[in-house]
Amino acid sequence: MRSRSSLVKAIRRHWVLYLLIAPVIAYFIIFCYFPMYGVQIAFKNFTAAKGIWDSPWVGFVHFERFFKGYYFSRVILNTLQISLYSLVIGFPVPILLALMINEVRTKWFRSFVQTITYAPHFLSLTVVVGILFALLSTQKGIVNHALRGLGLEPIAFMTDPHWFKTVYVLSDIWQQMGWGSIIYLAALSGVDPQQHEAATIDGASRLRRIWHINVPAIMPTVAILFILNMGNLMGGGSLEKLLLMQHDLNLESSDVISTYVFRTGIGGAEYSFAAAVGLFNSAVNFLLLVSVNYIARKAGETSLW
Amino acid sequence: MVTQTTLKSGGRIRQSAGDRVLDLFIYVWLIFVAMLVLYPLVYVFSASISNPEHVVTGKMWLIPMDFTSVGYTKLLQDKDVLLGYRNTLFYVSAGTLVNVVMTVLAAYPLSRRDFVGRGAITAFFAFTLFFSGGLIPTYLLIKSLHMVNTFWAIIIPTAVSVLNIVIMRTSLEHGIPNELIESASMDGCGDLRMLFRIVLPLSLPILAVMVLYYAVWNWNTYFNAMIYLNDREKFPLQLFLRDILVRGEFNELQTGEFSIQRVLEGETIKYAMVIVANLPMLLLYPFLQKYFVKGVLIGAIKG
Numbered sequence: 001m002r003s004r005s006s007l008v009k010a011i012r013r014h015w016v017l018y019l020l021i022a023p024v025i026a027y028f029i030i031f032c033y034f035p036m037y038g039v040q041i042a043f044k045n046f047t048a049a050k051g052i053w054d055s056p057w058v059g060f061v062h063f064e065r066f067f068k069g070y071y072f073s074r075v076i077l078n079t080l081q082i083s084l085y086s087l088v089i090g091f092p093v094p095i096l097l098a099l100m101i102n103e104v105r106t107k108w109f110r111s112f113v114q115t116i117t118y119a120p121h122f123l124s125l126t127v128v129v130g131i132l133f134a135l136l137s138t139q140k141g142i143v144n145h146a147l148r149g150l151g152l153e154p155i156a157f158m159t160d161p162h163w164f165k166t167v168y169v170l171s172d173i174w175q176q177m178g179w180g181s182i183i184y185l186a187a188l189s190g191v192d193p194q195q196h197e198a199a200t201i202d203g204a205s206r207l208r209r210i211w212h213i214n215v216p217a218i219m220p221t222v223a224i225l226f227i228l229n230m231g232n233l234m235g236g237g238s239l240e241k242l243l244l245m246q247h248d249l250n251l252e253s254s255d256v257i258s259t260y261v262f263r264t265g266i267g268g269a270e271y272s273f274a275a276a277v278g279l280f281n282s283a284v285n286f287l288l289l290v291s292v293n294y295i296a297r298k299a300g301e302t303s304l305w
Numbered sequence: 306m307v308t309q310t311t312l313k314s315g316g317r318i319r320q321s322a323g324d325r326v327l328d329l330f331i332y333v334w335l336i337f338v339a340m341l342v343l344y345p346l347v348y349v350f351s352a353s354i355s356n357p358e359h360v361v362t363g364k365m366w367l368i369p370m371d372f373t374s375v376g377y378t379k380l381l382q383d384k385d386v387l388l389g390y391r392n393t394l395f396y397v398s399a400g401t402l403v404n405v406v407m408t409v410l411a412a413y414p415l416s417r418r419d420f421v422g423r424g425a426i427t428a429f430f431a432f433t434l435f436f437s438g439g440l441i442p443t444y445l446l447i448k449s450l451h452m453v454n455t456f457w458a459i460i461i462p463t464a465v466s467v468l469n470i471v472i473m474r475t476s477l478e479h480g481i482p483n484e485l486i487e488s489a490s491m492d493g494c495g496d497l498r499m500l501f502r503i504v505l506p507l508s509l510p511i512l513a514v515m516v517l518y519y520a521v522w523n524w525n526t527y528f529n530a531m532i533y534l535n536d537r538e539k540f541p542l543q544l545f546l547r548d549i550l551v552r553g554e555f556n557e558l559q560t561g562e563f564s565i566q567r568v569l570e571g572e573t574i575k576y577a578m579v580i581v582a583n584l585p586m587l588l589l590y591p592f593l594q595k596y597f598v599k600g601v602l603i604g605a606i607k608g
Contacts (some may be wrong), residue, residue, distance in 0.1 A: 010421035016496040017414035021426065024411040027464050028430060035438025035446055052445075097338065100331045109332075116339045118594050119346065122586050124525035126543045127579050130550025131345055134352075134575060142348060145363025174342060182601045206324040221605075231435070239440075240528045244551055258440070265441040266532055278439035286436050 042276035055272075062276035071260060078165075079236030079256040079281075085169045086237065087229055093173050094180030095222060099214060101181065102188045103206070117178025129244040132171055133158055158245070161253035168237060168245060168254075183225070187218040223302040231289025234281055257281045353377070353576035357569035360576075375570055376577030386581070389542035396530075396541050397523040400460045404519040405512065407465035412473035413500050418483060419490075427474075430467050447533060458533035459541070463526075469515060472604040476511040477504065479603075514600040517593055521586065542582060549578050 011018055037052070042062060044055040066072060097117065104110040120128070135141050136157035144154040157163045191214060199209045236242075236256035243262065246254045257277060265274025289304075297303035347367065352360045356371030364370065380386050414420050415427060437443075443462070452458040481504060489499055505512070527543035534540060553571070586593065 007421055010419075014414075014417075014420060014496055017417060017420055020410045020497075020500075021414045024407055024465060024470075025426070025429070027407065028433060031443070031446070031462050031464070032433040032437065035442035036436070037438075038442030038445060039438050041442065041445075046445075048445075048448075100335055103328070103331050104335065109335075113335050113339050115591070115594060116343050118597075119590065120342060122521060122525075122590065122593065123583060124527070124543055124546070126525075126527055126546040126550060127582055130546065130575065130579060131349055133551060133553075135345055135348065140361040140363075140572065142363055142366055145366070149363075174345075177338075178342065179601075182598055183605050186602050186605055205321060206327050243528075244547065261440055266444060271441050271445060275439065275441040278441055282436060282439055289435060 039275060039279050041272050042279045044272060046272040046275075058272075062273045063280060065273060066277050066280065071255070074252065075255055075257050075260045078253060079234055079258075082165055082168065082237045082256060083233045083235055085165055086172060087233070089169060090173045090176075091226065091229060093177045095184055095218065097177055098181040098184035098188060098218070099210060102185060102214065103210070114178065117181070119178070120175040121179040123175065125238070125241045125244060128171060128175055129241065132167060132245070136167065159247070159249040161250045164245070164250045164253045168241070172237075172241070183221060184218050187221045188214055191217045220302045223296060223300065224304065227289070227292050227296055227302075227304055230292040231285055233288050234284045349576050349579050353573065353580050355573075357573045361569065361572055373573065376573035376575075377581070379570060379574050380577050380581055385537075385540075385545045385548075386542070386578075388538065389540055389545040392539060393524060393542040396456070396459050397520055399456075400463070400523040401516060401519045403460055403464050404466075404469075404523070405515050408469050408473050408515055408519075409500075409505070409512075411465065411470045412477055413504060415470070415474045416477035416481075416504075417486065417496075427471075430470060434467050444532065453533050454536055454539070456539060459529055462529060466519075468604065469518060472600055473511060473515060476603045477508060480511065481507050510596075510599070511603065514596050514603070517596050518600055521593070521597075524586070546578060546582050550575055 041052055041055065043057055043059060044052075045058050046052065046055045050056075101110060101113055104113070123131075136143050138144055138154050138156045138159075141157075143157070147154055155163065157167050195213050196209055199213060204212070234257065236258060239258040239262060242254060242256060242259050246259060258281070261274045261278045261281070264270045264277070268274075293304050351365060351367060351369040353376050354372055354374065355365045355369045356373050359365040359370045411430070415423050417423070438446075447453060447458055447462060452461065485503065486499065489503055494502070525543065527541065527547060530539075530541050530544055531547075534544075553575075580587070
């Protein structure tokens with residue numbers, strides 16, 4: 001009772017603040033929480049005429065269809081492969097880059113490397129994928145010209161399903177590694193130089209100092225970002241980029257949960273089925289995030305909450 | 306700064322052979338990485354002003370050969386490109402305005418220590434980072450709001466980002482001394498006047514960061530436009546880019562008669578398109594980069 005009256009008092013005193021934030025709250029209710037309410041169509045047979053509420057319940061029919069469907073294993077496998085591939089190869093790269101940039105004492109060289117490695121982050125995905133198509137084209141691309149020059153067979157990077165994930169993940173690293181290193185560089189700049197001085201006087205080599213001082217200094221940041229990445233293990237890459245790189249020829253290795261939802265839902269208008277697949281996906285991701293966070297909290301001090 | 310120079314001289318005293326090898330190793334690797342990142346960008350630029358014959362045969366691999374401006378002149382004559390540019394400029398300015406206003410509206414109250422319910426409201430916003438309705442329910446919502454094929458579909462569903470609210474709020478909390486707020490409040494300064502007279506003028510740098518973040522995002526995004534717009538007249542540049550770069554469709558090519566010359570021109574046009582599409586970003590880049598890093602750092606302080 002008392003807290004309620006104090007809330008009323010607070011609102012009365014600072015009603016302007018509540019008025020200011022009201023449109024933002026309204027935005028989140030309409031565009032973020034209402035779709036969560038709309039998720040129930042995954043358990044219904046949604047028809048636009050009846051709307052979300054009046055469409056009939058059908059239980060887990062759509063989920064069963066997905067689990068037993070022809071595409072299930074392909075889509076799950078591709079999703080996990082792309083995520084794991086990005087995690088195993090892509091996650092350490094910004095860390096290594098930051099550790100190396102941090103060792104550079106020549107100011108202009110440092111900013112030169114940073115300026116260049118940050119740049120691709122600002123390109124749009126359409127441009128990046130466009131560059132991929134141009135550079136990796138079997139006939140006209142410079143990469144295949146180089147391969148031919150070395151006496152090797154040209155490779156159909158953009159159409160051969162075997163190459164899809166590699167091209168996807170490596171181009172992602174190309175675009176984001178510099179940007180991803182910023183946060184680690186910030187953590188490294190917080191290291192007390194006296195620690196390094198003391199270690200140097202004790203005769204520690206550069207490598208030992210990096211390993212025993214710098215690496216522990218960024219571990220909390222590494223842990224947080226790792227938890228976030230694990231929580232997205234069933235994310236399977238960026239839908240936007242996948243859609244740009246995908247075509248019929250590479251579908252067997254490029255089709256992940258999100259593109260499958262897109263194709264059946266938006267393309268095929270099977271709203272309830274696609275919503276069920278999407279819900280399955282975000283539920284798994286949410287569970288992963290919560291459990292990885294739980295494990296991290298038990299194992300060490302770092303966790304998201 | 307001072308600490309860094311002491312470290313530098315401290316490091317120099319005992320620069321052992323092993324340390325020098327490590328140093329060399331790091332420099333070589335960083336040069337290699339920088340070249341790897343830079344090469345595609347330089348190549349695209351060179352290809353955009355080189356004779357396409359040398360480009361498709363692989364003769365041109367770094368330095369432009371046989372200068373030509375045909376790619377750029379053809380692009381500037383293309384109706385779609387100009388239309389896309391115009392639409393994108395509109396979406397970027399209107400969208401960014403909405404984004405920044407909404408961000409301030411959320412961040413200012415949340416940054417006030419005397420704002421009851423800030424924890425609950427922050428949690429209410431942050432939950433959407435971890436769980437969402439997903440693509441289909443959102444799509445159906447936009448449809449039922451009759452936003453499909455209107456410019457509202459591009460601006461309203463992405464009106465604000467949680468992460469940017471957190472960045473802005475953190476910056477306001479750290480950048481404006483609480484005593485200042487308290488004393489102004491005691492002097493009878495209202496909450497709204499405080500926003501316009503004290504908070505906003507003192508947070509111009511973070512506002513600039515927000516404008517840049519949202520503007521670049523609005524410039525680069527294509528997904529909502531792709532699913533919500535079907536009228537070419539409303540397409541942003543990125544959608545035309547997708548047609549030209551990824552699908553290899555260029556108006557001129559399809560309507561004109563087929564010839565080797567035209568196919569080759571089409572190649573140059575693609576490369577020119579990459580440059581033209583990023584022109585504003587290229588011009589602003591050194592400025593952009595500095596501010597963006599600042600945003601990342603404020604965001605990293607922890608929300």
